[in-house]
Amino acid sequence: MSSDISAGPATHGPNRRNFLMLSGAVAAATAIGQAAPAAAAPGGSIGDLGGHPFSLGVASGDPLPDSVILWTRLAPRPLEIGSGMPDKPVPVHWQVAHDEAFSRIVREGETFALPEHNHSVHVDVRGLPTDRWFYYRFRCGSELSPVGRTRTLPAPAAPVDSFTISHVSCQNWVTGYFTAYRYMAEDGLDLAFHLGDYIYEGAITAAAPRGGAFVPDDIRAACQTVDQYRLRYSLYKTDPDLQAAHAAFPWAVTRDDHEVVNDYLGGVDHGQKQLARRAAGYKAWWENMPTRCDPPVGPDQRIHRRFAVGNLAQFDLLDSRQYRIADNDPAVSKLGDAQEAWLIDGINSHGTTWHVLAQGQQLGGVTANSPTRNRIYRAYYDREVSPIILSGDLHWTLVQDSLLAVPDATSPIVGTEFIVTSITSTGDGPGSQTTKDNWLKNPWVKYADGYRGYIRTVITPTGVSSTQRDVKFVTRPDAPVWDAQKFYIEAGKPGVQLV
Ligand SMILES: [Fe+2]
Incomplete structure (x- = not known):
């Protein structure tokens, strides 16, 4: 509550x-x-x-x-x-x-x-x-x-005919142009989800990125102090396409690792110096995001949250970094015990048709060895709730059914995960064909796409219709966009269909 x-x-x-x-x-x-x-x-x-x-x-x-x-x-x-x-x-x-x-x-x-x-x-x-x-x-x-x-x-429990969202992640400014946002801004969304890596904290070494942009020396060093993180957000937020998408509809934003430092785990294992960096990163994040979350207190800031859109959909937005210690010890939750309990206790707290879990990183995968994920899947399955899971971080779009006992392909489908590709990170598509083929060898992986872009999703009482929107390139401006693939999930019938 x-x-x-x-x-x-x-x-x-x-x-x-x-x-x-x-x-x-x-x-x-x-x-x-x-x-x-x-x-x-x-x-x-x-x-x-x-x-x-x-x-x-x-x-x-x-x-x-x-x-x-x-x-x-x-x-x-x-x-x-x-x-x-x-x-x-x-x-x-x-x-x-x-x-x-x-x-x-x-x-x-x-x-x-x-x-x-x-x-x-x-x-x-x-x-x-x-x-x-x-x-x-x-x-x-x-x-x-x-x-x-x-x-x-819409009001709580009110009937809702349709609600349109998109989700994005991973926008390395140095790597390219945020052209995808120009199209997203025109896409008639009700709400956009940013699932992390809004900035990249590393040193900017390119002499004149993005076709010759001037980047002042103060902005180039790897972010450590709050002023450095603030400048990094300033650089990113000068992008006109990003501004257009922010101005066009509300956003709900969470974090992954690069808002602080690559691949950080909580802070417990990094000592006080790392916690000071986390405090600086969280403060600048809060200052620059249109979020309802309270500002951080030192290195601590609660950002996991929940809301519902009438009787149509419940949204749970997670923080998969702040409380993370390890993911292969059954006694330790990747989300932290409190956040995991909050998620599981609240799985169906609004009585909606759909349940959307939005978080930074791929929840599914190819191994059985993720106790946190396995507990979450089991909790949804036991409650007969089939989640739509929105993820990022991978710099590939992967659409996969979430199996109760990955990698046992005969185990029940709990829900479907839409891992969205990046806005720019890793540069122009289409990515490695070998990597793509390897993803698709897993029978629960239904689609893999190494272009940059975003996923647009229309949620209705009878079904969820998603579209992978790809941009041709990001290293030059003004790339064209196209609908690379459409997906459909019928209400009450777990599992995604390519349409
Ligand atoms: Fe990323």
């Missing part, structure tokens, strides 16, 4: 979330992790910021039936430490409207971009009409942000 974000604001620590009374407000909003600074006058002058403060665009995320998080970060000079902002709180006005011209305002108010959060803004807009689309924007001084589109979810 306390871990279900649809339960509302009571799930959040009262001391880290302050309720702002808004000047001239028609509504109240909760600013995550932000207190109204006594010295800053709402609506007061901010002086000359020396550039357009909304260079990183706008975003929204973690919608609920009556609420959505609005995000921006003020950065007139995004590729400099401090982003060109003064070391003081800066008032930011926000508006939510029914129309793109903002003639019919639904909610508006004022919050503060604080220097301790790198002048990021997270507004939890409450009291919104249910199951509706809105436009939103910010104003800082005389500067207006781009306009974003976002939505609230």
Whole structure:
């Protein structure tokens, strides 16, 4: 109960979330992790910021039936430490409207971009009409942000005809262009899932990546400090296609390893130095994501969460890195005991037709030796719930049925896993034919694709229809996109069909 974000604001620590009374407000909003600074006058002058403060665009995320998080970060000079902002709180006005011209305002108010959060803004807009689309924007001084589109979810248990999502992962900026996002932004989604590797923390050594882009020296070193992680997010978020996809619909975001460091395990086995790095990575992640999660406390931040879309689908979003120690010891959960228990206890807590498990890394695989996975599969199977599992990390799209006793091909199908390829990581497709052939030797693997792209999924009461959308290349701009393969899962009948 306390871990279900649809339960509302009571799930959040009262001391880290302050309720702002808004000047001239028609509504109240909760600013995550932000207190109204006594010295800053709402609506007061901010002086000359020396550039357009909304260079990183706008975003929204973690919608609920009556609420959505609005995000921006003020950065007139995004590729400099401090982003060109003064070391003081800066008032930011926000508006939510029914129309793109903002003639019919639904909610508006004022919050503060604080220097301790790198002048990021997270507004939890409450009291919104249910199951509706809105436009939103910010104003800082005389500067207006781009306009974003976002939505609230249907009411709990309400009938829902259709809900369209996509999931993505692994966007190494140096490797190529985020062209896939340009197409995703036009794809009519209700919600996008980012399953991790939003940034890559490693050193940038290419002299002029992406066809000659200038990358300042401050951004090139492997990320260790919070300022270095912040700069890395700034670099990534200057991408216009990424900004377009954020502005087009809300996102729900979790992490994999590169938000901190390649292949990290929890932190227990890396010592205090690693935990300091994790704290820096988590802080910059929170500052730059449109998330409802509270900010981290040192190296700790709870980001696993659950919500439902009417009676249609329950979504469980996991954190498969923070609590991880090992995955071949039956006594140790890859998710941490608390998160695994939370997942299993809540498998059917909303009584929906569909159950979607979204998390960073391939859950299935070819070996029997994954006790955590085996326990999760068994829990779904025993409850007669057939999950749709969304994963990333692999830099291949693999669509595979989840067998109760992998690799026994005769064991029951529990659900289906859609491991999505990367946005850019590893570069242009189509990948190695040998690798592809090896994947497809496993009878439960129904599809393998080494191009870059994303998966778009339409969920209805009778079936789930997914499409693998491939982009031809990422090392040059403006690649074409095509529908590489379509998939269908019929409600009540576990197992994916290629269509
Ligand atoms: Fe990756």
